[in-house]
Amino acid sequence: MTQAARTRELIPVIGLEVHVQLETQTKIFCGCSTDTADADPNTHTCPVCLGLPGALPVLNEAAVEMAVKVGKALDAAIPEQTRFHRKNYFYPDLPKDFQITQYDNPICQDGELEITVEDSDRLIEIERAHLEEDPGSLKHAGGSIDQAEYTLVDYNRAGMPLMEIVTRPDFRGPEEVRAFLEKLTEVLEYLGVFDADRDGSLRVDANISMVSADAVAEDDSIAVATLEDTNRTEVKNISSHKGAQKALAYEITRQRNAIRRGRAVEQETRHWDESRGVTVSMRSKATEKDYRYFREADIPPLRVAGWKEQISIPELPDARRERFGTEFDLSDETASKLTATKAVADFYESLVGQFDPDFVATWTADVLLGELNYRDRSVESVDRKAFADLLELVATEAITEKNGAEVVLRSMLDDGAHPETIVEREGLGKTDADAVATAVATAIDNHPEAVADFHAGEDGALNYLVGQVMAETGGSADPQTVNQLLEEKLTS
Amino acid sequence: MTTETVNADDVRHVADLARIDLEDAEIELFEEQFAEILEYFDSLDEVPAVDADEELVNVMRSDEPHESLSQATALKNAPETDDDYFKGPRVS
Numbered sequence: 001m002t003q004a005a006r007t008r009e010l011i012p013v014i015g016l017e018v019h020v021q022l023e024t025q026t027k028i029f030c031g032c033s034t035d036t037a038d039a040d041p042n043t044h045t046c047p048v049c050l051g052l053p054g055a056l057p058v059l060n061e062a063a064v065e066m067a068v069k070v071g072k073a074l075d076a077a078i079p080e081q082t083r084f085h086r087k088n089y090f091y092p093d094l095p096k097d098f099q100i101t102q103y104d105n106p107i108c109q110d111g112e113l114e115i116t117v118e119d120s121d122r123l124i125e126i127e128r129a130h131l132e133e134d135p136g137s138l139k140h141a142g143g144s145i146d147q148a149e150y151t152l153v154d155y156n157r158a159g160m161p162l163m164e165i166v167t168r169p170d171f172r173g174p175e176e177v178r179a180f181l182e183k184l185t186e187v188l189e190y191l192g193v194f195d196a197d198r199d200g201s202l203r204v205d206a207n208i209s210m211v212s213a214d215a216v217a218e219d220d221s222i223a224v225a226t227l228e229d230t231n232r233t234e235v236k237n238i239s240s241h242k243g244a245q246k247a248l249a250y251e252i253t254r255q256r257n258a259i260r261r262g263r264a265v266e267q268e269t270r271h272w273d274e275s276r277g278v279t280v281s282m283r284s285k286a287t288e289k290d291y292r293y294f295r296e297a298d299i300p301p302l303r304v305a306g307w308k309e310q311i312s313i314p315e316l317p318d319a320r321r322e323r324f325g326t327e328f329d330l331s332d333e334t335a336s337k338l339t340a341t342k343a344v345a346d347f348y349e350s351l352v353g354q355f356d357p358d359f360v361a362t363w364t365a366d367v368l369l370g371e372l373n374y375r376d377r378s379v380e381s382v383d384r385k386a387f388a389d390l391l392e393l394v395a396t397e398a399i400t401e402k403n404g405a406e407v408v409l410r411s412m413l414d415d416g417a418h419p420e421t422i423v424e425r426e427g428l429g430k431t432d433a434d435a436v437a438t439a440v441a442t443a444i445d446n447h448p449e450a451v452a453d454f455h456a457g458e459d460g461a462l463n464y465l466v467g468q469v470m471a472e473t474g475g476s477a478d479p480q481t482v483n484q485l486l487e488e489k490l491t492s
Numbered sequence: 493m494t495t496e497t498v499n500a501d502d503v504r505h506v507a508d509l510a511r512i513d514l515e516d517a518e519i520e521l522f523e524e525q526f527a528e529i530l531e532y533f534d535s536l537d538e539v540p541a542v543d544a545d546e547e548l549v550n551v552m553r554s555d556e557p558h559e560s561l562s563q564a565t566a567l568k569n570a571p572e573t574d575d576d577y578f579k580g581p582r583v584s
């Protein structure tokens with residue numbers, strides 16, 4: 001194959017290691033609180049997570065339960081027995097000089113997650129998912145990591161429970177990676193084991209190589225030998241769905257250009273620099289052997305395969321989306337919007353019994369989520385009872401939809417006032433029929449030129465008159481009724 | 493039985509992983525000492541077989557927060573600190 005043909009037909013092959021923080025109350029091996037958001041540095045530590053001599057780690061049962069839930073949701077096997085290992089490396093973020101993690105026998109094995117990209121479904125295989133502790137966090141005093149004179153270490157994060165989810169190299173492009181991360185975090189939030197809003201709760205490493213299109217088989221698989229023969233880079237420091245897509249798009253272009261210019265892609269670790277939008281070589285030489293993994297003798301093995309049956313998990317997003325579609329007769333798009341987070345789905349489902357399902361769907365998925373998005377707020381911050389009262393006002397036509405959405409809802413979200421109070425304060429109660437009729441008559445009397453235009457068949461004359469009536473009634477009249485009334489009057 | 497020998501490169505590699513700088517003379521010294529330490533393991537072959545204790549499994553604690561150390565206590569034994577932090581060497 002010519003070089004040109006080779007570069008033209010290169011296809012990216014991507015695998016992910018996704019680190020997510022589990023939402024436990026305490027760290028994974030000690031009782032230090034995980035609530036460190038506003039804490040001063042080094043105020044959430046103890047002999048265990050500081051790695052003081054003689055301290056003994058004891059595994060947090062809640063972290064294991066969450067891992068089993070994740071395994072269940074990913075349709076993974078929970079082996080009869082699973083154990084912990086020490087991964088040895090010297091770096092100031094590790095107080096013990098080793099990280100307790102899982103090596104040859106992780107708690108979740110051989111799972112899968114289905115994603116949808118551009119209307120086609122793809123099954124991503126999960127090789128493994130294991131439990132481990134987070135290292136501490138570092139500040140490089142004096143600017144960048146290269147120029148720092150020394151390092152400041154905060155061990156509040158040391159020992160936070162992490163789950164590392166490792167996929168097979170099943171991704172063929174950045175869009176698939178983004179779709180996977182969105183789906184994965186959605187599932188984890190449904191399980192109640194993950195909080196996307198927590199700072200640093202998602203960290204992604206991506207392995208990426210470029211293979212010839214010829215190497216991809218009919219069923220989209222690629223021979224193991226081909227992958228082993230192809231140099232790949234590991235891109236670290238990705239912390240968001242969007243970041244993953246951008247980092248991978250960059251790295252694909254970089255590798256493609258290198259190959260096009262006849263240069264080899266080095267097998268190396270690269271750092272995603274979010275602010276500059278580039279990946280840079282980290283010159284790291286550590287190989288797996290250098291980590292000198294050995295069994296963590298302080299933590300006895302786990303035998304929790306039976307927990308898979310005992311622990312129940314909630315209905316997951318796909319199932320709920322499908323049920324919403326059939327049970328409430330919603331479009332795929334609306335059902336997807338309503339089930340994207342468990343909180344929104346719960347919110348919708350708590351209101352759907354009181355009103356027409358389609359009406360609640362529009363008001364939740366389109367109106368409410370739009371206003372919340374604009375304010376960077378979540379549905380948890382909405383007073384459900386007040387929102388239901390607003391829907392009642394609209395459903396009974398006590399106020400217009402427009403006023404309900406643009407005045408009452410906004411005011412309700414911004415100053416927390418009750419819908420009834422706002423309606424009264426703003427004088428939004430629909431004007432009674434007499435008042436509308438009077439306003440219509442007034443508009444006709446006061447604007448003979450518009451009336452003449454209307455009779456001359458000029459477009460816009462009627463709209464102009466509707467506008468006059470609406471102004472007269474302070475916007476509280478129903479525009480459609482006004483339209484109808486005007487037409488009747490003018491043509492009678 | 494220990495059959496592998498430890499050479500100077502092994503010592504350098506291990507020192508490198510541990511971020512320790514060694515002089516040539518020290519490398520020679522540790523080469524010998526490494527070999528001696530590994531020989532100790534040979535004596536394990538002479539330990540008579542005993543029944544293993546029944547293995548513990550599923551040792552876990554409930555997810556209840558305990559009080560942490562104060563910042564002052566946590567930092568007390570650190571060789572170097574800087575305000576609220578442990579202070580370490582530059583890393584790159």
